[in-house]
Amino acid sequence: MSYPRILRRTFLYMSVLTFALWVLVPILFIGISSFTPRNEIYKWPKPLLPSHFSLDTMQFFLNSYGVLSSLLNSVWVALLTLAFTLAVGAPAGYAVARFYFRGREGFRLGILVTRMFPTALLAVPLAVTFIRWGLYDTLIGVALIHTAMALPFAVIITTGIFMGVPKDLEEAAMTLGCSRFGAFARVALPLALPGLAAAAMFTFVISWNEVFAATILTVHNRTLPAHILTTIQASPLYFRFAGGFFMILPALFFMFLIRRYLFHMWGGATAER
Amino acid sequence: MAAEIRLEKVRKAFGKVVAVKDMDLVVEPKEFLVLLGPSGCGKTTTLRCIAGLERVDQGKVYIGGRDVTVLPPSRRGIAMVFQSYAVFPHMTVAQNIAFGLRMRHTPKEEIKKAVKEVAELLQIDELLKRYPSQLSGGQRQRVAVARALVMRPEVLLMDEPLSNLDALLRLQMRAELKKLHREVGTTTVYVTHDQIEALSLGDRIAVMREGEIVQLDTPNEVYDRPATVFVAGFIGTPPMNFLRAEVKGSNGDVYLAVGDFAVEVHEEWREQLKEMVGETLILGIRAENIEVKSTPEEGALPAQVVVSEPLGSQQLLTVQVGNDVLKVATSPDLSVVPGQIIGLVLTKKKIRLFDVASGKALKFE
Numbered sequence: 001m002s003y004p005r006i007l008r009r010t011f012l013y014m015s016v017l018t019f020a021l022w023v024l025v026p027i028l029f030i031g032i033s034s035f036t037p038r039n040e041i042y043k044w045p046k047p048l049l050p051s052h053f054s055l056d057t058m059q060f061f062l063n064s065y066g067v068l069s070s071l072l073n074s075v076w077v078a079l080l081t082l083a084f085t086l087a088v089g090a091p092a093g094y095a096v097a098r099f100y101f102r103g104r105e106g107f108r109l110g111i112l113v114t115r116m117f118p119t120a121l122l123a124v125p126l127a128v129t130f131i132r133w134g135l136y137d138t139l140i141g142v143a144l145i146h147t148a149m150a151l152p153f154a155v156i157i158t159t160g161i162f163m164g165v166p167k168d169l170e171e172a173a174m175t176l177g178c179s180r181f182g183a184f185a186r187v188a189l190p191l192a193l194p195g196l197a198a199a200a201m202f203t204f205v206i207s208w209n210e211v212f213a214a215t216i217l218t219v220h221n222r223t224l225p226a227h228i229l230t231t232i233q234a235s236p237l238y239f240r241f242a243g244g245f246f247m248i249l250p251a252l253f254f255m256f257l258i259r260r261y262l263f264h265m266w267g268g269a270t271a272e273r
Numbered sequence: 274m275a276a277e278i279r280l281e282k283v284r285k286a287f288g289k290v291v292a293v294k295d296m297d298l299v300v301e302p303k304e305f306l307v308l309l310g311p312s313g314c315g316k317t318t319t320l321r322c323i324a325g326l327e328r329v330d331q332g333k334v335y336i337g338g339r340d341v342t343v344l345p346p347s348r349r350g351i352a353m354v355f356q357s358y359a360v361f362p363h364m365t366v367a368q369n370i371a372f373g374l375r376m377r378h379t380p381k382e383e384i385k386k387a388v389k390e391v392a393e394l395l396q397i398d399e400l401l402k403r404y405p406s407q408l409s410g411g412q413r414q415r416v417a418v419a420r421a422l423v424m425r426p427e428v429l430l431m432d433e434p435l436s437n438l439d440a441l442l443r444l445q446m447r448a449e450l451k452k453l454h455r456e457v458g459t460t461t462v463y464v465t466h467d468q469i470e471a472l473s474l475g476d477r478i479a480v481m482r483e484g485e486i487v488q489l490d491t492p493n494e495v496y497d498r499p500a501t502v503f504v505a506g507f508i509g510t511p512p513m514n515f516l517r518a519e520v521k522g523s524n525g526d527v528y529l530a531v532g533d534f535a536v537e538v539h540e541e542w543r544e545q546l547k548e549m550v551g552e553t554l555i556l557g558i559r560a561e562n563i564e565v566k567s568t569p570e571e572g573a574l575p576a577q578v579v580v581s582e583p584l585g586s587q588q589l590l591t592v593q594v595g596n597d598v599l600k601v602a603t604s605p606d607l608s609v610v611p612g613q614i615i616g617l618v619l620t621k622k623k624i625r626l627f628d629v630a631s632g633k634a635l636k637f638e
Contacts, residue, residue: 171326172359176424177347177376190363 027248034058034245038238061242064235070227073139074208077223080143081207082200085150089203090196093158094184098167108159111152119149119212127216137219145217146207153206154199161195162188198258205254209247275302275460276337276350276427278323283332285318292318294484295332305454305461309471310481311507316464317432319481323462324430325349337427347376352421353430356437358413360405366392366416367401373424391423394453411442418450422457429459435470447473468508472496480504498625502632505557505625511589511600513625514563518556520549529556529626532595534574539621542637554635555627560602562623565590566616567609573616576601578609592617 033041034057036050041057061067095101096108119126126145127136135141165188173183189196214226222230228243235243278300285293292315300306308316321327323334325346334342341349352373361369367388374384392398395415405413414434421429434450435443451474454461465471471478472492479489480503488500499505505513518529518536527546529536536556538546569575576592576599583605590601590609594617601617609615626635 166357166359168355168357168359169361171346172353172355172361172420173372174326175324175346175351175353175430176373176420179345179347182376187361187363 027252030241030244030248033238033241034061036238036241041238041241057238057242058246061239061246064239066222066227066231067224067243070222070224073221074224076139077143077146077214078204078207080140081146081150082203084143084147085154085203086196086200088147089151089154089199090158092155093160094162094188096155096159097162108156111155114148115152123212123216126213130217136217137221139221141217142214142221142223143207145213146210149210149213150203150206154203157199157202158192158196161192161199164195165191201254201258205251208250275458277302277335278428278460278462279333279335280319280323281333281335283319283322283334284330285315285322285327286330291484293322293329296484296486298479298486298489300460300462302460303458305451305463305474305476307471307475307478308462308464308481309468309475309478309507310466312466314481315484316466316481318484320353320430320432320462320464323428324351324353350427351430352424352426352428354417354421354432354434356433358417358434358437360408360413360416360420362405364404365401366397366403366405366408369405369416370401370420370423373420387423391419394422394456395419410438411446414438414446418453422453422459426459429457429461431461431463433465434463436465436467443470450474469510472508480507497623498634499557500634502555502557502627505627505634509559511560513557513559514597514599514601515627516556516558516594516597516599517553518626519553520546520551522547522550529554531556531574536574536619536624537621539624539637542626545635545637553629555629555632557625557627558619558623560589560600562620563599563601564618564620565601565603565607565609566618567607567613569614569616573618576615576617578611578613578615580611581609590615 032048032050035053035055037052037054037056038060040047040050062071092111096104130136130141135144169187169191170183173187174180178186209225210223211225211229214223215229218226225247228247232240232243278298280296280298283293283296283298284291294315296319298319308319310316318327322329323336325341325344329342332342333340336349336351346353361372364372370388370391371384374387379387388401389398392401395418397412397415397419400408400412400416405416408416414437417434431450435446438446447470454474463471463474472495475492477489477491478495479486480495480500481487482503488495488504490498490500495504496508499508499513502515506515516531518531521528521530521535527538527543527550529538566573574594576594578590578592579598580591582589582591585605587602588605588607590603592599592601592615599617627633628635
């Protein structure tokens with residue numbers, strides 16, 4: 001290996017390492033702290049590992065006022081978002097993958113435009129509109145906003161997934177007696193299912209992690225991130241650690257499960273037919 | 274059981290490209306018809322129009338006398354074998370074969386029996402429990418054919434089914450498909466770009482070019498009496514040789530002049546050619562219809578050897594006559610060296626004459 005190449009490699013790996021530590025170290029500390037007995041968290045100098053593993057802090061967090069109800073709200077909102085997003089996003093992805101229609105490329109690009117405007121910019125008009133429509137401070141309202149946020153990703157991911165299912169297979173099913181829809185349901189859908197599951201989890205996590213819109217659009221029916229955000233300033237340190245760790249969990253779990261599909265999706269989305 | 278297919282003025286365009294141009298075609302019951310042509314000639318589109326996978330822009334499609342022009346594939350009584358095989362990866366071989374019958378709500382016992390029968394016919398009865406990922410290319414191909422045949426279709430459509438197999442397997446499957454067709458007797462339309470496949474399988478061959486059928490005939494006719502220069506140049510390995518020839522007359526006789534050499538013509542052509550004196554034609558002759566003399570002699574067209582390729586059963590010579598390059602098939606025993614001048618004797622009966630402008634073969638009544 002030539003000298004400049006070694007240098008480049010070293011630089012690359014150092015950067016990767018830095019970024020990895022940048023993300024991982026806080027997660028590690030939050031994780032450790034949330035399983036540290038409450039009184040040990042304030043100790044100085046702080047030991048790297050707690051004296052013993054304890055569920056005490058987590059328990060305190062989960063039993064705090066409003067946590068359980070907002071957790072339920074979060075789950076509901078995420079599930080609603082999931083249902084809305086898949087109901088609209090999967091057929092859209094299928095259409096983009098299978099059919100040639102006027103403005104297809106425009107559609108693929110246009111769908112990303114919806115992510116161009118920061119939520120902060122839309123906050124006031126959204127709140128006003130939601131109050132007018134009677135959606136303000138409702139779970140459905142939050143789910144609708146989350147759907148709007150997740151939809152572009154859902155369409156792009158499902159497009160990649162359905163492009164990965166050869167058209168021939170559906171046509172073969174049609175020559176064997178299936179209708180257009182039957183061919184989709186019996187052949188394309190089962191083959192796309194693992195990928196769709198990944199897209200579903202992705203959507204779930206987007207909704208689960210979303211703070212801003214959820215905070216502005218609710219007062220009493222807070223989702224968990226909105227609840228934590230609004231109470232965190234007045235909370236003890238161990239509450240923050242436990243809350244933080246609890247919020248990270250689904251995302252971590254999800255990442256481990258779908259790494260494979262993420263690669264597939266990016267490969268599939270760039271490989272045009 | 275076996276139905277007639279009739280296309281009337283079928284037209285199909287993709288944007289500005291017309292893939293099939295007002296095609297008329299009748300495929301007889303039980304016939305094995307091959308659609309042959311280079312890629313992009315519209316042969317697959319024609320097949321897909323018959324299958325109902327493409328909606329025709331104009332014209333009518335009849336299967337067994339029934340107008341199926343607007344019917345979906347599932348209601349046309351067809352079965353199709355795809356180039357990619359399109360075997361369902363999430364089903365076992367048995368489930369794949371049974372798929373069509375299940376869609377028809379055939380009773381379970383009957384399905385079981387039919388699957389077993391067709392699997393035995395294609396010698397895949399050992400593989401019924403496997404998934405496609407555990408099969409070789411040749412085995413998948415058999416599954417695809419079995420899946421189509423089990424439907425007992427009125428019409429079997431095949432889209433380059435052998436093109437993904439290696440050469441040896443292709444040879445074997447080709448013979449098997451032919452045998453299968455004889456046993457089952459379904460009307461079959463078979464798309465291929467491989468002219469050898471077409472010659473070996475077809476009862477008739479439809480040679481296509483740019484969305485039109487250029488010639489529709491038996492394999493022997495297409496090979497011996499190609500209708501156009503295109504067909505002559507597309508069919509045969511090597512393809513037909515072409516020489517520029519001028520029609521010349523002297524003392525009431527008529528001959529074809531290739532350079533300074535006079536090629537005698539068939540007696541039956543003389544009358545007609547006499548009226549064409551002075552015109553230039555394309556003379557076509559196949560490699561095996563040229564006899565080679567190792568020395569230039571009287572009555573033989575002189576040519577220079579460029580390359581000689583021993584191919585086992587025969588020897589293929591590339592020779593130059595004026596500006597034209599010819600391929601000549603000779604016995605492997607003949608010894609020639611590059612640069613050597615040899616003599617060619619063209620078999621009179623096998624000469625084919627084409628019009629230069631239209632490329633069409635001259636008809637001699």
